[in-house]
Amino acid sequence: VKIYADGAVLDDMLSAYESGIVSGFTTNPSLMKKAGVKDYVAFAKEVVEKIPDLPLSFEVFADDFETMEKEAEKIHSFGDNVFIKIPITNTKGESSIPLIKKLEDKGYSLNVTAILTLKQVEETVAALNPNVENIVSVFAGRIADVGVDPIPYMKKSVEICKTKKGANLLWASSREVFNVYEADRLGVDIITCTPEIISKLKKVGKPLEEVSLDTVKGFNKDIESLGYS
Numbered sequence: 001v002k003i004y005a006d007g008a009v010l011d012d013m014l015s016a017y018e019s020g021i022v023s024g025f026t027t028n029p030s031l032m033k034k035a036g037v038k039d040y041v042a043f044a045k046e047v048v049e050k051i052p053d054l055p056l057s058f059e060v061f062a063d064d065f066e067t068m069e070k071e072a073e074k075i076h077s078f079g080d081n082v083f084i085k086i087p088i089t090n091t092k093g094e095s096s097i098p099l100i101k102k103l104e105d106k107g108y109s110l111n112v113t114a115i116l117t118l119k120q121v122e123e124t125v126a127a128l129n130p131n132v133e134n135i136v137s138v139f140a141g142r143i144a145d146v147g148v149d150p151i152p153y154m155k156k157s158v159e160i161c162k163t164k165k166g167a168n169l170l171w172a173s174s175r176e177v178f179n180v181y182e183a184d185r186l187g188v189d190i191i192t193c194t195p196e197i198i199s200k201l202k203k204v205g206k207p208l209e210e211v212s213l214d215t216v217k218g219f220n221k222d223i224e225s226l227g228y229s
């Protein structure tokens, strides 16, 4: 499975880029807000300038399809390595599929995002252009957040994406390092990870005895601040 970095803190993105661990990047409006991005276009252009050779996903901001289309044109113009992120619906629950088809006809690479159901996966994959690389982002973590096992969803999504050339399945909203192994086992193409998960990946393979010792050492260190003697 390819690992992408999910976030909008430029320094984190650049250190992930320099580490060579990641093969691409995803962002979204909430991550940009959290990172304090004030000027979306300036931010995106800086990222493209500093990371010119790996896939980058930038999302449209509008909620009406006409403005989304204009934003998509602008995002497309940022660079050849840019995927335009289109949410599968707007906030009214209206399907983005007609817009997705329109943009696919133009040969643009999309990252269809906020997908939670298999019906959405099927409709998205059916709308994709097989001559273009695209990303289908299924939010496994948000499926798990409502108490539903995401594994069968991801397994079925792998099958659906296999029916269309260029449809790359992305495991979005990862929650822990183990998700990377689950994604890999299922044959998911990409998993996007937070900086916390990327940094934890460095610990992969550490003997559990050592992790146990680290755990006790961590507790012990924090006891110092509790005024216990």
Ligand code: E4P
Pocket (backbone or CB within 6 Å): 006, 026, 027, 028, 113, 137, 139, 141, 142, 171, 172, 173, 174, 192
């Ligand atoms: C992926 O592209 C999304 O930006 C991201 O993984 C969403 O994560 P969340 O569901 O934890 O907000």
